[in-house]
Amino acid sequence: MEYTVQKLAQLAGVSGRTLRYYDEIDLLKPARVNSSGYRIYGQEEVNKLQHILFYRELGLGLETIQKLISTPDFNRYETLKEHHTQLLRKRAHLDKLIENVEKTMDSEKGRITMTDKEKFEGFKDKMIEENEKKYGEEIREKYGADIINRSNQKLKGMSQEEYQKVESLSQAILTKLEKAIETGDPASDEAQEIAEMHKQWLMYWWHAYSKEAHAGLAQMYVDDDRFMKYYDTKCGKGAAEFLRDAIVIYTRK
Amino acid sequence: MEYTVQKLAQLAGVSGRTLRYYDEIDLLKPARVNSSGYRIYGQEEVNKLQHILFYRELGLGLETIQKLISTPDFNRYETLKEHHTQLLRKRAHLDKLIENVEKTMDSEKGRITMTDKEKFEGFKDKMIEENEKKYGEEIREKYGADIINRSNQKLKGMSQEEYQKVESLSQAILTKLEKAIETGDPASDEAQEIAEMHKQWLMYWWHAYSKEAHAGLAQMYVDDDRFMKYYDTKCGKGAAEFLRDAIVIYTRK
DNA sequence: CCTTGAGCTTTACGTTACGTCAAGGTGTAA
DNA sequence: TTACACCTTGACGTAACGTAAAGCTCAAGG
Structure with a gap:
């Protein structure tokens, strides 16, 4: 079975651009190119693409995938392990971010509710007081x-x-x-x-x-x-x- | 107090390039530019930069930060909430990735140890058995x-x-x-x-x-x-x- | 046979937040 | 004056494509 770009793209659930890009970076070359310059993929390429997409699902970069599938099953486990620790680091970072955002949200909410209730009254009183101190005299005079x-x-x-x-x-x-x-x-x-x-x-x-x-x-x-x-x-x-x-x-x- | 690019950069712990970039995208303009074209920052810019870096710490994009600090405290809470849910989505995605990577690692490890040890033997036995069942008769005959x-x-x-x-x-x-x-x-x-x-x-x-x-x-x-x-x-x-x-x-x- | 529309090609810019030269001007201390 | 640190703008590179633009090819219908 032979596939043109769009056919393979639909089959695999990726965009045509993706396939052209993979061709460009030598990650997945078409089996051949026909007389009109069309890319033609065969069964072998379908399988290879499946592999690529599998590793892509794991969040690996295309360069890493390149090595993984071209080098005969060399350091697959090592690569995965390294990737794994990277993912864990990323998650730890995300956790921190989330925590900080939540803290900030809380303080924002706090500010709002304060403003909503008593603080609003207190704020007004304080403002009158300040106005009085700052400008009261002049304005009263004038x-x-x-x-x-x-x-x-x-x-x-x-x-x-x-x-x-x-x-x-x-x-x-x-x-x-x-x-x-x-x-x-x-x-x-x-x-x-x-x-x-x-x-x-x-x-x-x-x-x-x-x-x-x-x-x-x-x-x-x-x-x-x-x-x-x-x-x-x-x-x-x-x-x-x-x-x-x-x-x-x-x-x- | 006035600061030149490097001074402010060191003070705030960012690179000079970052400040020039912030200038370029109108996120943080210097207070003035001296006769030689040097960027000069004042106290106000220091404070603004602090704000920017605070939001950056939360993982917000510079464009969002731009809006947050230029729009008078309008929808800060909403923005944070949205960002928060995005972070949660990202973390959920990461969790999935990690899980999948772990599964793949397990199966890889399994395959390796299995292949290394008994499974290789078992595999050979099974292959002989299959060969026997499939082709044994014909080949034996011929x-x-x-x-x-x-x-x-x-x-x-x-x-x-x-x-x-x-x-x-x-x-x-x-x-x-x-x-x-x-x-x-x-x-x-x-x-x-x-x-x-x-x-x-x-x-x-x-x-x-x-x-x-x-x-x-x-x-x-x-x-x-x-x-x-x-x-x-x-x-x-x-x-x-x-x-x-x-x-x-x-x-x- | 011609047209039409879908599909193919290459080229190239945009994306994010800078890092990293490169070439050339400026400030200051020895 | 010279050395050296610091400043400027300009430009390319990053990861993995998305998105036109301009032009060629294919299959089907009138």
């Missing part, structure tokens, strides 16, 4: 005690969903800001979109929106070193200034 | 009891080395026969070489060689269905006839 109290109240009363929304909004602002800076133009559409998003974000915190307060806050981003650093390290040098310029232009429209 | 008895004696007395020699010879005959058939000419050099090899093989078994007996045995290959089938299935349709023709021509030279 915009009055009312605004910051209400903002704190709002944070306390926010659900997790609301909180996540506002958080993702602020994230989006940072991301877009970083890109918009590259254009260099605070009047550009992108920059103005950011200013609009910043307004949305602000309205989560303040009871009412005013262009003046928005522009004032923007100016504070540049005047106050802590705001400046925050934006500059998050989005690159000059981010605070750029944001201020964008907001100022936005509020004058 | 060539007398003497020849088959001596052949059996010879097999019993053969060392493993001798046995392997004669086995490989008979294998070689089959292989060459299959090829020679394609030429279609039993008088061809190849065919005659096969006849010569067949004579050598025969002389392993018979005490003396005679052209008549050789030609007679060849004829039997065609007359007796069992011989015929043996050669035809091993080497293709018409193999027994071809062999007979070649041998007949050989014995008449």
Whole structure:
């Protein structure tokens, strides 16, 4: 019985490319090549392929298989033993990986559940506290005690969903800001979109929106070193200034 | 603190090439490039690299890591979970491989020790028995009891080395026969070489060689269905006839 | 006889995460 | 100035094929 590439491939359950590759690396040569250049395989090649596939199933490399089937049953057992220890090493490595991944997953899950429950509340409290410490004084001075109290109240009363929304909004602002800076133009559409998003974000915190307060806050981003650093390290040098310029232009429209 | 490629590489325990590669694929860009084209990394890059290496330790691909550290902590847990199941699949596969390799090793070991010791003897006995059952009668009839008895004696007395020699010879005959058939000419050099090899093989078994007996045995290959089938299935349709023709021509030279 | 579609060929690039030259510029200490 | 370590980019190699692309061959149907 003679087989062409596809026939043998189907018979053995491999691809035609595989057979051509095996020919190329001299692992399995066709019995002959017909006048049109077609590869023709015979019974002997079928048997040899079976052998090859058997060893391949064991995970051996083709080069090793080459030696195994060309050298008359020389060091088969030794080869298998070596392969075996390699497999064991691989499995040990995998075991470690799996363990580490599981640990990491646990800690991630822990973080999530913490965030889901008490930690979320605790986190909000801590944030208010920090805000108070960091910016409370300035904002209270500039915009009055009312605004910051209400903002704190709002944070306390926010659900997790609301909180996540506002958080993702602020994230989006940072991301877009970083890109918009590259254009260099605070009047550009992108920059103005950011200013609009910043307004949305602000309205989560303040009871009412005013262009003046928005522009004032923007100016504070540049005047106050802590705001400046925050934006500059998050989005690159000059981010605070750029944001201020964008907001100022936005509020004058 | 600023680091050049080698400095950072040593600090983090990776190669310089790795850092250049990470730069190339936009996984970790240097903070800046100095006037001579040197890559300069800062503290932020050190931290990012730590992150990257952490995930790399877990066996994640660089592309995945890329997404994990660029996307703001979005689907970290999901990614890890997916990776985890992949690792489990890999381990299951490895387990199977190991099991199969062990089985194969066992059977190899079995074969070796068996072949080395009793099995070789037992095998020879069994072969004599089979030969006796299959062909004993005919051969005894045609060539007398003497020849088959001596052949059996010879097999019993053969060392493993001798046995392997004669086995490989008979294998070689089959292989060459299959090829020679394609030429279609039993008088061809190849065919005659096969006849010569067949004579050598025969002389392993018979005490003396005679052209008549050789030609007679060849004829039997065609007359007796069992011989015929043996050669035809091993080497293709018409193999027994071809062999007979070649041998007949050989014995008449 | 011609067309069509399936099957064949070779050539060559892509895959993963770098290792390893090779050729040439840079920084610094003796 | 020279030596020597370190930097750069460019390119090939890795394992075992997958996947086009471009062109030739075969068998069957109109």
